[in-house]
Amino acid sequence: xxxxxxxxxxxxxxxxxxxxxxxxxxxxxxxxxxxxxxxxxxxxxxxxxxxxxxxxxxxxxxxxxxxxxxxxxxxxxxxxxxxxxxxxxxxxxxxxxxxxxxxxxxxxxxxxxxxxxxxxxxxxxxxxxxxxxxxxxxxxxxxxxxxxxxxxxxxxxxxxxxxxxxxxxxxxxxxxxxxxxxxxxxxxxxxxxxxxxxxxxxxxxxxxxxxxxxxxxxxxxxxxxxxxxxxxxxxxxxxxxxxxxxxxxxxxxxxxxxxxxxxxxxxxxxxxxxxxxxxxxxxxxxxxxxxxxxxxxxxxxxxxxxxxxxxxxxxxxxxxxx
Amino acid sequence: xxxxxxxxxxxxxxxxxxxxxxxxxxxxxxxxxxxxxxxxxxxxxxxxxxxxxxxxxxxxxxxxxxxxxxxxxxxxxxxxxxxxxxxxxxxxxxxxxxxxxxxxxxxxxxxxxxxxxxxxxxxxxxxxxxxxxxxxxxxxxxxxxxxxxxxxxxxxxxxxxxxxxxxxxxxxxxxxxxxxxxxxxxxxxxxxxxxxxxxxxxxxxxxxxxxxxxxxxxxxxxxxxxxxxxxxxxxxxxxxxxxxx
Ligand SMILES: Cc1cc2nc3c(=O)[nH]c(=O)nc-3n(C[C@H](O)[C@H](O)[C@H](O)COP(=O)(O)OP(=O)(O)OC[C@H]3O[C@@H](n4cnc5c(N)ncnc54)[C@H](O)[C@@H]3O)c2cc1C
Ligand SMILES: Nc1ncnc2c1ncn2[C@@H]1O[C@H](COP(=O)(O)O)[C@@H](O)[C@H]1O
Numbered sequence: 340x341x342x343x344x345x346x347x348x349x350x351x352x353x354x355x356x357x358x359x360x361x362x363x364x365x366x367x368x369x370x371x372x373x374x375x376x377x378x379x380x381x382x383x384x385x386x387x388x389x390x391x392x393x394x395x396x397x398x399x400x401x402x403x404x405x406x407x408x409x410x411x412x413x414x415x416x417x418x419x420x421x422x423x424x425x426x427x428x429x430x431x432x433x434x435x436x437x438x439x440x441x442x443x444x445x446x447x448x449x450x451x452x453x454x455x456x457x458x459x460x461x462x463x464x465x466x467x468x469x470x471x472x473x474x475x476x477x478x479x480x481x482x483x484x485x486x487x488x489x490x491x492x493x494x495x496x497x498x499x500x501x502x503x504x505x506x507x508x509x510x511x512x513x514x515x516x517x518x519x520x521x522x523x524x525x526x527x528x529x530x531x532x533x534x535x536x537x538x539x540x541x542x543x544x545x546x547x548x549x550x551x552x553x554x555x556x557x558x559x560x561x562x563x564x565x566x567x568x569x570x571x572x573x574x575x576x577x578x579x580x581x582x583x584x585x586x587x588x589x590x591x592x593x594x595x596x597x598x599x600x601x602x603x604x605x606x607x608x609x610x611x612x613x614x615x616x617x618x619x620x621x622x623x624x625x626x627x628x629x630x631x632x633x634x635x636x637x638x639x640x641x642x643x644x645x646x647x648x649x650x651x652x653x654x655x656x657x658x659x660x661x
Numbered sequence: 662x663x664x665x666x667x668x669x670x671x672x673x674x675x676x677x678x679x680x681x682x683x684x685x686x687x688x689x690x691x692x693x694x695x696x697x698x699x700x701x702x703x704x705x706x707x708x709x710x711x712x713x714x715x716x717x718x719x720x721x722x723x724x725x726x727x728x729x730x731x732x733x734x735x736x737x738x739x740x741x742x743x744x745x746x747x748x749x750x751x752x753x754x755x756x757x758x759x760x761x762x763x764x765x766x767x768x769x770x771x772x773x774x775x776x777x778x779x780x781x782x783x784x785x786x787x788x789x790x791x792x793x794x795x796x797x798x799x800x801x802x803x804x805x806x807x808x809x810x811x812x813x814x815x816x817x818x819x820x821x822x823x824x825x826x827x828x829x830x831x832x833x834x835x836x837x838x839x840x841x842x843x844x845x846x847x848x849x850x851x852x853x854x855x856x857x858x859x860x861x862x863x864x865x866x867x868x869x870x871x872x873x874x875x876x877x878x879x880x881x882x883x884x885x886x887x888x889x890x891x892x893x894x895x896x897x898x899x900x901x902x903x904x905x906x
Contacts, residue, residue, distance in 0.1 A: 437818070441785070443785060453754070481781070529821065635881075641895060
């Protein structure tokens with residue numbers, strides 16, 4: 340038996356959240372005394388896959404098929420199912436993402452495997468197998484038991500720390516035989532900003548709310564984000580008003596983030612917004628209203644005018660980095 | 662066009678969640694329940710598609726009798742009839758089995774759901790149903806149109822959007838801005854009372870997962886306020902105290 344980890348690739352690069360998934364898989368493999376196999380789909384640029392050994396992979400199956408460079412949901416599922424069968428995998432570990440949820444669902448049915456998504460920590464194994472997971476959109480935690488032999492876990496960001504093992508993984512090519520309907524849906528176009536730090540992957544997120552008054556004022560936040568190497572987020576009204584794209588909106592109906600640092604600027608801190616950010620390690624709120632609810636959910640706060648404070652923070656960060 | 666729309670019955674988004682003292686169950690006291698917000702977007706789109714193309718919208722919920730007001734609300738918004746599978750929806754696989762059983766051989770062109778329920782946030786029921794029925798699933802879908810019998814969709818991907826074309830039947834997990842939430846009007850509320858709501862027993866009892874314990878996150882410590890005339894101190898504290906920079 341083995342532990343299979345599905346590695347997500349974005350623009351030819353391996354996602355950091357997938358490295359965490361490998362480290363999570365390695366923790367399970369240690370307890371089960373078995374090996375970790377990482378399945379990498381599509382073309383990889385400028386990275387030696389044997390390096391995944393450092394995060395805990397013993398072996399890498401590289402399904403180097405160009406057809407897997409786009410998000411073909413069904414095709415990814417097919418690749419995983421074939422890899423699981425060939426490696427006799429009893430675990431499938433994936434970084435939680437909107438893609439991994441839907442792929443996991445398909446694999447769950449095909450492999451008769453219980454699935455837990457939004458997993459927030461390592462499993463407890465004593466007779467039963469259970470994992471903690473985030474539920475009620477970040478407002479609570481639940482412990483869920485998975486009762487099938489084969490199990491699928493979608494791991495949240497920051498649920499485990501990255502390993503740093505002194506080993507190299509064996510890399511093998513893995514050929515997949517696709518079914519006719521794996522590509523039945525055609526992707527007609529992809530709109531994506533290049534070079535942006537992905538919000539869900541970012542270690543630091545700078546997020547703006549309606550307090551910023553208009554889209555023209557976002558440059559100020561972008562400068563701060565750039566200085567920090569941060570991803571950009573926003574509140575729902577900001578994306579509803581089309582000041583920012585929809586995929587940047589954080590909260591109950593948007594993206595859930597768990598970075599090391601979340602900086603909220605001119606966001607009131609409504610419960611639906613907090614639902615998407617509450618598992619961040621450190622939260623900073625900047626708001627001119629001392630009664631803004633965000634201050635109750637924050638670790639650090641500055642009560643003042645964002646238009647004065649943000650440029651000074653950017654300057655201080657730049658000074659620090661130099 | 663024949664559309665099936667699956668709704669969950671969940672605590673209102675403004676709710677403060679509490680559990681019973683033994684940590685085994687949600688404490689429902691004082692909670693308001695609503696149609697899952699993503700499911701509500703899917704429902705709104707389903708009603709719009711019906712208005713544009715004709716056909717029927719059937720709403721389906723797996724839940725106990727307490728979900729009926731939520732189902733009636735979906736009927737008031739514009740669904741034509743409803744089915745309730747009388748069971749506690751505690752496991753995604755179990756819920757998916759019930760939905761697949763209802764949908765099987767009924768010729769639905771579209772099976773629309775939310776991208777995820779906001780109680781257990783599984784994000785998997787749509788994918789499971791599709792696989793059980795041998796259909797394709799797409800999620801999170803933020804635009805869905807039917808043009809010349811083809812389904813044109815936009816799916817949110819990290820950092821952008823992906824545009825797709827597929828054929829019916831298919832399953833989609835929806836999110837905004839696929840449509841605007843619809844508020845039931847008086848006429849809708851009146852007619853909803855007499856629209857058919859059929860109750861069926863669960864067809865398969867298998868469950869693959871059990872939530873055995875619930876808890877709230879540990880309370881946050883008090884916020885450290887920084888003097889607005891010296892914001893640079895924040896950066897210093899993030900470096901030295903919080904160690905995140
Ligand atoms: C079902 C449902 C789901 C929802 N989901 C989400 C969600 O996912 N994400 C989300 O964000 N919201 C969501 N909302 C909306 C949420 O309830 C709030 O309305 C929203 O978060 C408010 O956005 P805001 O804080 O940007 O704007 P406002 O509430 O308008 O707050 C603006 C803030 O900026 C401050 N401000 C103004 N000027 C300045 C200045 N110069 N300097 C500093 N501060 C300033 C003000 O004091 C105020 O606190 C949802 C609502 C519902 C009903
Ligand atoms: N009990 C239920 N009854 C009907 N549909 C449901 C139920 N639970 C979830 N769904 C649907 O499946 C979607 C995904 O749910 P989940 O996988 O639980 O996040 C939801 O947005 C609903 O559309």
